[in-house]
Amino acid sequence: MNMQTKNKLEQFYRENVWEPVALGQALSLWSQQYRDNTAVTENGRQLTYGQLEIESGKIAQGFRCYGFKKGDKVVLQIPNSIEFIVIIFALFKAGIIPVMALPAQRKTEIKGIMEKSGARGYIIKDKYLGFDYKEMAREIVNKPEMDLKIIVIGHNDEFTSLKELKADRELYETVAMDHAEVGLFLLSGGTTGVPKLIPRRHTDYIYVAKQTAERCKLSQNSVYLAALPMAHNFPLGCPGVMGTLSAGGKIVICNVTSPDEIIPLIEEERVTITGLVPAMASMCIEFLELGEEYDLSSLEVIHVGGSVLDPYLAEKVEKTFNCKLQQIFGIAEGLICCTGLNDSDYARYHTQGRPISQYDEVLIVDEKGEEVPDGEYGELIVRGPYTIYGYYNLEEVNKVCISEECYFKTGDKARRLKDGNYQVAGRLTEMINRAGEKITPSEIEELLLKNELIEEVQVVGIKDKLLGERICAFILDDTKRMTLKDIRNYLIDRDVAAFKLPDQIVFVNSWPLTGVGKIDRNKLRELADGNL
Missing domain, CATH: 2.30.38.10 (Luciferase; Domain 3)
Structure with a gap:
């Protein structure tokens, strides 16, 4: 370079x-402009912009009193919640850099993220969807090389509770930050399976949120449903949470990404806009086709991104929800492209639009x-x-x-x-894009090869109507000594994230080869489709 x-x-x-504004300052500015507007709501609980500013300031003060310093990195692994938004802005205000881990990630990935980032803290929910994050934290801190401050949201009797950190003082002076400094780390799929850390600056993240909000015509009347895990770039800032707050709109928290939560919330909260990956859009359509009636008339726009959207599904999204579709293509490393609300049918269904910035x-x-x-x-x-x-x-x-x-x-x-x-x-x-999650085949292959029953394996992404791509493990073995359940349990025992578990296994007697002697992955894909 x-x-x-x-x-x-x-x-x-x-x-x-760039605007000379850091992310902690941005919330202060938005709270002055939209103080009495509802900023976020979750299960009947809500915070106005003014209250969000005060709550995040109190916790920011608590972080500083707890010993965190400007520039420290903290791994944040909590599900969608009001606390997620309060904490992330508290970290920004305290000059602490959040590393955005996903709720689905497990010990192997989290430990790698901590080692790569040099994190000094780890913020978790006590339990989510039956998984005990405190137990995982306990296993991580037992490692002698790990010196971490662990903060827990929810039931807790061994680590520091978030409630203990909240200061009484309402006024808190945001730590001065250069707007061009790193504000947060997003995650990208790594070639070894451990995610790469993407340094995003305060000013560039504010810029992209505002640009996408403008392209998507967000306003104070917008009600954004945060349906996908907010640690992802798409629901966090494209336009997502940040874009909605920059426009004075309201965020509705969806705790679990599933149709039976998403659809009722659209009706109950009069949601105007949400973002989904293609697999979840398809599942929501299937849910609606079961026959129960919902009033979704408030919905104006659905964003679909995270993986390639089939044109047929794109058209079906608009017809089913009776609203406009905007395709959003982006990378956590930067570039965001988006179709326009007034684009032709062809552009909306068949393209991913144009870059958001001139x-x-x-x-x-x-x-x-x-x-x-x-x-x-x-x-x-x-x-x-x-x-x-x-x-x-x-x-x-x-x-x-x-x-x-x-x-x-x-x-x-x-x-x-x-x-x-x-x-x-x-x-x-060859990276696999399964329902918007990126998986490196070599990571799964290396883990499976440690199993004494597996001598050779190839992991390949197979086109799938529901998931975009499903994970198929091809095993060289004519005895078929293992089942799909065996393989999934083997990986679960090694703390592999659920979204990385194979969806299908195919046993082969020999590898199909190309003319130059390489394994023919296209032939493997044909075998996978033939073994469904």
Whole structure:
């Protein structure tokens, strides 16, 4: 990466694009503007913007009194809740950097995230969906190399409770932060299975939230249902929680991402906008087709993103919910593309729209890095005011994924149409996108190869109408000594996240090979479809 080019870009963004505001300050500004508006509601409980400002300030003071310092990193692993929003802004106000872990991640991933980030703290819910996070925390802190402050929301008798941290004082002075400093870490799929850390700046995250809110026409009248886990970039800031707050709208918390929670909440809270991955959109449609009547007339827009959306499903979303669809394509590393509310049917159903910023520089390039003509597929690369220049503490990876001219190589196969819209066809790599979650096949393969009953294995993503892609493990074994349940239990015992567990296994007597002697993954995909 050419540092002179990077410095020129940074200077331009500072002078022309970025607001000199950090995320903790942003809430203060929004609370002044929308003080009495309802900011967030959950199961009958709600906070106004003014109350959210006060509550987050109290906890920010508690964090500082507890010994956290400006620049410390804290792994945040809690489900969708009012506490999630209060805590994240408390961390911003205290100058602490949250590392956004997903509720579904388990000990292997969390330990890796902590080691990579150098985290000093770990904030968890006591239990969620039957899983005991305190037990996992106990196992992690038993490691001698782990020196962590653990904070628990809910029932707790051994770690520090969130209630203990809340200060009595209502007034709290937000720690001064340079708006161009790192404000939070998002997670990306890693080549070893341990997620890469994505450093997002205060100012770039505010910028993308406001730009997507504007493209999606959010306002004080908007009621946004946070249906997906808010630790993901899509529901957190595209436009999600941050975009809704920037516009003065209301956030409705969905505790569990399932149709039987999502649909009733849309009716009860008069939701106007929500975001779903294609698999969940399909499941919501199937839920509605069961016949029970719901009044969803308040719904104006559904965002669908996280993986490629089939055009047939795109059209069905609009017809079923009687509202507009906006496709959102994005990467946690930066670039967000979005269709317009007034785009043609073709654009809304068949494309992922255009970049949200006039300063996004997007190229479609071939294997040599040369730009291809409109209409031809290649790799999408990008640089812009909210796209990163590299992952945290991964110098060798960054040499590969960042070009000399500071373009981030997404690994996505895409093309630009003549009208300026983009179509994304999937990944150029073998990474699996299961219901919006990214899984690296080699991680699962390495774990399975430690099982003495498995000598050779290939893990492949198979196209799936419900999940987008399902995980299939191909095992070289004609004795069929293991079942799918055996394999899933084996991985569960090794603290592997539930979304990484194989959905299907296929036994083969030999590997199908290409003409150059490599395993033919296309043939494996055909075998998987034939073994359903």
